[in-house]
Amino acid sequence: MNPVELFHEDGKSAGVYYCSKCEKITGKGSHKQAEDCCEPYICKYCSLPVDSEVEGKYKMVHYACQEKADFDKQQETMNKAKKLEDWQGYLWYDEHIFVCMEDLTDYMDCQFSEEENWPEFVFVAKPHELHKVSIRDILKIFRKKAFLTNLLMKSLLKIYN
């Protein structure tokens, strides 16, 4: 915000600026960064400025806008998803992978005291044979089904750690 230029003792420009609000020096040739410093971010969802006093420092979007976007995305995923009554295989819930339904229900028992609080739906995940998966496949899956990729990445991490 309102960049201030710094000078050497001999009066020559140092080519360095600082933000006049927080006085952070933004580096060499940094007029633009100093100008943008302390300016509010523009929320990508509603195009209004994000007040850091309200939303917290370095927040680039409004909390409410992000929450709505996440909710809409989840609704869209749910609407598109094929609903199954039964599944033999991997399951996905709350960033965890379960090898079978019994593991998942054990987890639910620990997480929720009442069965009626269990989630109505969880995701299923089909494992991919690691030796058949190329980087191209991983990228393809990444674009289509992020939750499957996550499963894949976890398998890969386990092998290389």
Ligand SMILES: [Zn+2]
């Ligand atoms: Zn600043």
Ligand SMILES: [Zn+2]
């Ligand atoms: Zn917003």
